Amino acid sequence: MKISTVSKQSGLSADTLRYYERIGLLPEVNRSENGIRDFNELDVQRVEFIKCMRRAGLPIDVLIHYFALVQQGHRTIEARKEILVQQRALLVARMKAMQQTLDLLDHKISVYDDVVLKTEMEIAPLEE
Amino acid sequence: MKISTVSKQSGLSADTLRYYERIGLLPEVNRSENGIRDFNELDVQRVEFIKCMRRAGLPIDVLIHYFALVQQGHRTIEARKEILVQQRALLVARMKAMQQTLDLLDHKISVYDDVVLKTEMEIAPLEE
DNA sequence: GCTTGACTTGGAGTCAACTCCAGGTGTTAC
DNA sequence: GTAACACCTGGAGTTGACTCCAAGTCAAGC
Numbered sequence: 001m002k003i004s005t006v007s008k009q010s011g012l013s014a015d016t017l018r019y020y021e022r023i024g025l026l027p028e029v030n031r032s033e034n035g036i037r038d039f040n041e042l043d044v045q046r047v048e049f050i051k052c053m054r055r056a057g058l059p060i061d062v063l064i065h066y067f068a069l070v071q072q073g074h075r076t077i078e079a080r081k082e083i084l085v086q087q088r089a090l091l092v093a094r095m096k097a098m099q100q101t102l103d104l105l106d107h108k109i110s111v112y113d114d115v116v117l118k119t120e121m122e123i124a125p126l127e128e
Numbered sequence: 129m130k131i132s133t134v135s136k137q138s139g140l141s142a143d144t145l146r147y148y149e150r151i152g153l154l155p156e157v158n159r160s161e162n163g164i165r166d167f168n169e170l171d172v173q174r175v176e177f178i179k180c181m182r183r184a185g186l187p188i189d190v191l192i193h194y195f196a197l198v199q200q201g202h203r204t205i206e207a208r209k210e211i212l213v214q215q216r217a218l219l220v221a222r223m224k225a226m227q228q229t230l231d232l233l234d235h236k237i238s239v240y241d242d243v244v245l246k247t248e249m250e251i252a253p254l255e256e
Numbered sequence: 257g258c259t260t261g262a263c264t265t266g267g268a269g270t271c272a273a274c275t276c277c278a279g280g281t282g283t284t285a286c
Numbered sequence: 287g288t289a290a291c292a293c294c295t296g297g298a299g300t301t302g303a304c305t306c307c308a309a310g311t312c313a314a315g316c
Contacts, residue, residue, distance in 0.1 A: 002292085002293080003292090003293075004292070004293085013274085013275075014292095014293085015274075015275055015276075016273090016274065016275080018294090018295090019273080019274065019275085023273095034281080034282060034283085034293085034294090035281085035282090035293080035294065036282090036292085036293055036294075037293085037294090049232075052225075052228065052229050052232055053229060054273095055225045055226075055229065056225060056226045056228075056229035056230070057226075058229075059272080059273095060272075060273070061272090074243075074247075077240060077243055077244060077247070078244065080240065081237060081240035081241070081244065084233055084236055084237050084240070085237060087233065088230065088233045088234070088237065091226060091229065091230055091233065092230070094226065095223060095226050095227070095230070097183045097184060098183075098184045098185075098219060098222065098223050098226075099223070100180065100184075101180050101181060101183065101184035101186075101219065102184070102216065102219055102220070102223070104177075104180055105212055105215065105216045105219065106216070108212055109209060109212050109213060109216065112205060112208065112209035112212070113209070115205055116205060116206065116209070119202075119205070130262085130263080131262090131263075132262070132263085141304085141305075142262095142263090143304075143305055143306075144303090144304065144305080146264090146265090147303080147304065147305085150266095151303095162263085162264090162311080162312060162313085163263080163264065163311080163312090164262085164263055164264075164312090165263085165264090182303095187302080187303095188302075188303070189302090
C-alpha cells in the first residue's frame, strides 16, 4: 500500500507519515525494490491508533516510548499499561476542563440569545 | 492588583499575562504612576475567561477577534454569538473524538489487565 | 546609600508538531 | 523519447503559544 493511499485513508499527509517514520513513531516501513514505501496492514493499524491518540492530544514522545516498549516484548506489559493509565487520567482531566468551557459557552450563547430576542422585540436599545 | 497577584490567582505566568496584553488579548491594563500594571476586576475576569477558553483549545486569534467585537459595542452581538456557536461546535467535536480515544484506551487497559492476570496465574508464558 | 526584590521593556529563543522545498529517481502515457 | 506524475531524501521553514533574557527603574529594609 503506497503512502498516497494511506494518506487518503487516514487523512494524514504523506509528509506527516514520513515524518512519523523518521522520528520513530512508525517503524521502518517496508519498501518495494525501487525504494517506495509499501505499508502493510499492521502499519496501517498503527497509523490509525496514532491518529486516534494524537487527536486526543497524547504527545508524540509518549507514543514513541509506548511503541518502544511494545517492541521489547511481554516483559514491558506492566510499564505499557502504566503509560495508558496515566494518559487516560490526563485525558479525563482535559475532558473535564472542556466540559466546563462548554457549559460556559452555552451560558454565554443563551445570554446572547436573550439579548438578540429583546433587541428584535425592540424593547430597548443596547449598550455594551 | 499587581501582575504577581493575578499570576498567582490565575496560574498564568506574569510573562504570559504581559504577552497576552502585548498581542491584544488583554486590553491595555491601567498603570500606577511608576508604570506598574494595576489589574482591575474586569481585567481579572477577562483573564479567567481566557484561561477557560484556552484550556479547551480555543485559539488565541479567535479570542482576540471576539474581544475586538466586544469592544465595538452592541451592533456586533450577532457576530460574537456566531463565533461562540462555531467554537462550541468545534469543542463538541473535539470532545467526541476524545471520548472515542478514551474508549479505546479503556479497552486496551482492560486487555492488559487480562494479560497481567493470566501471567500472575502462571497459566502460560507470553509472547508479543 | 546600598542591596534586594518586584516590576518594566524589546527582542530573542524554545518547543511540539508539522510542512515545505529543492533536487533526484522511476514508471506510465502519448 | 519526453512530459507528467508519484515517489524519494535531507534539511530548512513555519506555526502557535509561550518563555526567557538583559538591561533598566523604583520602593523598602537595613
